[in-house]
Amino acid sequence: xxxxxxxxxxxxxxxxxxxxxxxxxxxxxxxxxxxxxxxxxxxxxxxxxxxxxxxxxxxxxxxxxxxxxxxxxxxxxxxxxxxxxxxxxxxxxxxxxxxxxxxxxxxxxxxxxxxxxxxxxxxxxxxxxxxxxxxxxxxxxxxxxxxxxxxxxxxxxxxxxxxxxxxxxxxxxxxxxxxxxxxxxxxxxxxxxxxxxxxxxxxxxxxxxxxxxxxxxxxxxxxxxxxxxxxxxxxxxxxxxxxxxxxxxxxxxxxxxxxxxxxxxxxxxxxxxxxxxxxxxxxxxxxxxxxxxxx
Amino acid sequence: xxxxxxxxxxxxxxxxxxxxxxxxxxxxxxxxxxxxxxxxxxxxxxxxxxxxxxxxxxxxxxxxxxxxxxxxxxxxxxxxxxxxxxxxxxxxxxxxxxxxxxxxxxxxxxxxxxxxxxxxxxxxxxxxxxxxxxxxxxxxxxxxxxxxxxxxxxxxxxxxxxxxxxxxxxxxxxxxxxxxxxxxxxxxxxxxxxxxxxxxxxxxxxxxxxxxxxxxxxxxxxxxxxxxxxxxxxxxxxxxxxxxxxxxxxxxxxxxxxxxxxxxxxxxxxxxxxxxxxxx
Numbered sequence: 001x002x003x004x005x006x007x008x009x010x011x012x013x014x015x016x017x018x019x020x021x022x023x024x025x026x027x028x029x030x031x032x033x034x035x036x037x038x039x040x041x042x043x044x045x046x047x048x049x050x051x052x053x054x055x056x057x058x059x060x061x062x063x064x065x066x067x068x069x070x071x072x073x074x075x076x077x078x079x080x081x082x083x084x085x086x087x088x089x090x091x092x093x094x095x096x097x098x099x100x101x102x103x104x105x106x107x108x109x110x111x112x113x114x115x116x117x118x119x120x121x122x123x124x125x126x127x128x129x130x131x132x133x134x135x136x137x138x139x140x141x142x143x144x145x146x147x148x149x150x151x152x153x154x155x156x157x158x159x160x161x162x163x164x165x166x167x168x169x170x171x172x173x174x175x176x177x178x179x180x181x182x183x184x185x186x187x188x189x190x191x192x193x194x195x196x197x198x199x200x201x202x203x204x205x206x207x208x209x210x211x212x213x214x215x216x217x218x219x220x221x222x223x224x225x226x227x228x229x230x231x232x233x234x235x236x237x238x239x240x241x242x243x244x245x246x247x248x249x250x251x252x253x254x255x256x257x258x259x260x261x262x263x264x265x266x267x268x269x270x271x272x273x274x275x276x277x278x279x280x281x282x283x284x285x286x287x288x289x290x291x292x293x294x295x
Numbered sequence: 296x297x298x299x300x301x302x303x304x305x306x307x308x309x310x311x312x313x314x315x316x317x318x319x320x321x322x323x324x325x326x327x328x329x330x331x332x333x334x335x336x337x338x339x340x341x342x343x344x345x346x347x348x349x350x351x352x353x354x355x356x357x358x359x360x361x362x363x364x365x366x367x368x369x370x371x372x373x374x375x376x377x378x379x380x381x382x383x384x385x386x387x388x389x390x391x392x393x394x395x396x397x398x399x400x401x402x403x404x405x406x407x408x409x410x411x412x413x414x415x416x417x418x419x420x421x422x423x424x425x426x427x428x429x430x431x432x433x434x435x436x437x438x439x440x441x442x443x444x445x446x447x448x449x450x451x452x453x454x455x456x457x458x459x460x461x462x463x464x465x466x467x468x469x470x471x472x473x474x475x476x477x478x479x480x481x482x483x484x485x486x487x488x489x490x491x492x493x494x495x496x497x498x499x500x501x502x503x504x505x506x507x508x509x510x511x512x513x514x515x516x517x518x519x520x521x522x523x524x525x526x527x528x529x530x531x532x533x534x535x536x537x538x539x540x541x542x543x544x545x546x547x548x549x550x551x552x553x554x555x556x557x558x559x560x561x562x563x564x565x566x567x568x569x570x571x572x573x574x575x
Contacts, residue, residue: 006397010477014396015404018389018448025445026411029422036422043425089316092309100313108557109317111564112324115552117506119524120545123531124327127538133339135326172320176568229415232508236528250417257421258513270418277415 037271041264043257054268063255067247068228068276070159074248075227077163078170083219086174091208094182095200096190107179111172118169122236125165126152155245158238162246166226166233174219181215182208221284225277249273324549330542331355338538354543362533364544366519367526371548374436374522375504378443379497386448386496387489390455391481395467405456411449420513427514438514439522443504451496458492459485498559499566502552523548 037054039047058064089110093103100106113121128134129151140147151161189207198206231250238246240255249269257266330338331354332347342348358364392398393405423442432438462485470480508524515521521529527544534541556563 007477008398011392011396011398014388014392014481018385018408018452019404021385021441021445022408022411022448024426025423025442026414026419026449027407029419029426030414032422032425033418043421085316089313092313098306098309100309106313106317108560109321112321112553112556114567115502115506115556115563116324116549117508117524117527117552119506119508119527120549123527123541123545124323127330127541128323128326133538135323138343168319171316173568176564180568225415229417231417235508235512253417253421254513258424263421266421270421274415274418 033267033270036264037268039264039267041267042261043263044261047264050264054265055272057265058268058272061252063244063247063252066244067249067252070246071228071230071248071276072224073159073227074163074166074230075224077160078167078227079220079223081164081167082171082174082223083216085171086178089175090178090182091204093179094208096194096203098200107175110175113169114172116169118166118232119236121169122165122233125161125168126237129161152238153242155242158242159246162233162237163227163230165237166230177219178212178215181212185211217284221281224280224284228273228276228280249276327542327549328546330538331546332539334539335537351539354539355547357534357537357540358530358544358547362530362544363518364523364526364530364547367521367523368547370436370520370526371505371522371524372551374440374443375501377436377440378447378504379500381440382444382447382451382500383493383496385444386451387455387486387493388481389448390452390459391485393452394456394459395464409449409453411445412453416446416509420510423510424513433514434517434520436520438520439507439511442510442514443500443507446510447500447503451500454492454496455489458489462488494559495562495566498555498562502555502563502567505552 036047038049038051040050040053041047092098093100093107128136131137131148131150131153136151137148140149149157152158185208189211190203193203193207228248229250230248231254234240234246234248234251235254240247240251250273253266253269253273256262256269329347332350332352333342334349334351334354337343337347337349389404389408393401393408427433427438427442432441466484466488467480470484475483505522506524507522511522511525512528515525518529527548530544531541534544
């Protein structure tokens with residue numbers, strides 16, 4: 001009947017622009033990254049095959065272990081702050097018989113930082129963390145000037161401060177995510193429990209939390225891979241410093257390729273980054289929430 | 296009865312909790328907006344928390360005249376709008392071909408097209424820089440527009456695919472009977488039907504391109520081509536000690552996304568949440 005749906009020339013016109021651009025910008029580079037990670041290459045002259053040298057050098061690189069560690073710290077901080085705060089808030093806003101005034105305003109306010117760029121948020125928090133004039137330190141200063149902290153220039157604290165900034169920014173997103181997941185739990189479950197006399201706390205503990213297993217598994221993957229990939233926050237707030245204390249794998253890749261001109265080594269870092277993200281995802285999938293809950 | 300008593304006791308506590316986190320989320324931004332109208336002396340000592348008393352518009356004037364914040368703004372706007380238009384056009388056509396046209400490799404093409412969602416930018420950035428250089432587009436905004444389009448294709452086409460599958464096939468049948476060809480059918484009948492999905496994806500792509508830093512940082516070196524997230528970094532380098540002016544610059548670049556969010560609240564929430572969820 002509608003023969004035009006299988007006309008070859010029309011199909012070509014519809015798919016060609018997408019496939020051409022996608023292949024050139026997404027697929028081909030992925031292939032290139034793997035190949036070039038085995039070469040010594042400065043991005044200008046022709047690459048020289050060097051086998052596994054890049055990978056061997058990476059293990060010896062003094063930045064490597066701290067970078068992985070920082071990625072995990074970053075992940076842990078955003079995980080704790082976002083998941084805990086977002087869950088508490090989502091539980092509050094989905095509680096029955098808790099008529100909250102202005103709940104639309106509150107829900108909107110949590111999400112505002114999400115729409116901003118990391119540059120804006122990072123620079124704003126550099127000011128907020130400022131030792132003499134930042135709001136955070138003014139608050140701590142109430143208890144005495146000894147309580148003021150050099151958040152971003154102390155190598156032991158900087159990674160936590162940077163990670164917190166990211167956690168703060170995207171908490172609202174987690175909130176919307178968890179909120180939507182709770183809203184999708186069938187109403188009968190709660191009704192039955194309410195008839196049995198369950199309190200709001202019991203409802204959340206016995207119904208919401210178990211039903212959210214899959215959601216949490218998913219947000220866990222998001223946080224960990226997000227932490228391993230972290231770059232923008234460090235670049236804006238600390239430049240990887242002080243003394244390399246906020247270095248991550250992405251930053252290592254950026255530094256080696258675009259500041260030192262070691263493109264082959266940068267490609268190897270990118271491959272390791274991808275492998276770590278895959279590994280983290282596999283581990284989480286294997287050990288958490290193995291038995292899926294069927295609605 | 297006991298339940299009600301319990302909730303009424305808890306209510307003040309709950310209000311304190313939500314007020315605290317609500318303030319934690321927006322007060323820093325309000326502080327930024329207020330600071331943009333003060334000078335350093337007021338921010339640091341004389342008027343730390345209060346409303347601005349003098350409304351120092353000169354901060355904005357400084358941000359605009361002494362620094363090309365307007366040119367960054369213009370670049371961001373061009374990049375975002377062009378990226379939105381072309382991503383949607385290419386993605387909806389591809390989605391249409393895979394969702395409704397009949398050809399042998401359609402399923403394989405669709406899966407291939409979706410895989411891009413799982414590729415982090417960091418993975419492909421090094422070869423991407425070389426490609427941009429080889430195509431000699433590094434001295435134009437195309438250097439970031441083209442990658443941005445490619446980054447957003449997978450997600451956008453997936454949204455349209457789901458949408459297009461839900462439209463009854465009689466649409467094309469009746470169009471064919473009326474003698475319309477595939478292009479008129481697509482542009483006149485199908486596109487209007489997917490406009491809700493267009494709104495959501497447009498917002499998602501717009502915010503993504505407006506806020507993107509990493510690719511712009513690596514690919515763009517000309518000052519005249521910098522977008523806001525990138526330009527602000529260099530602004531900060533020069534105005535780091537002038538908190539009023541840097542707050543003004545930060546405020547200028549935050550206004551469009553915040554307004555967009557306040558108007559399209561639900562779409563923005565669902566677009567960003569779903570978008571980042573599938574991106575993983």
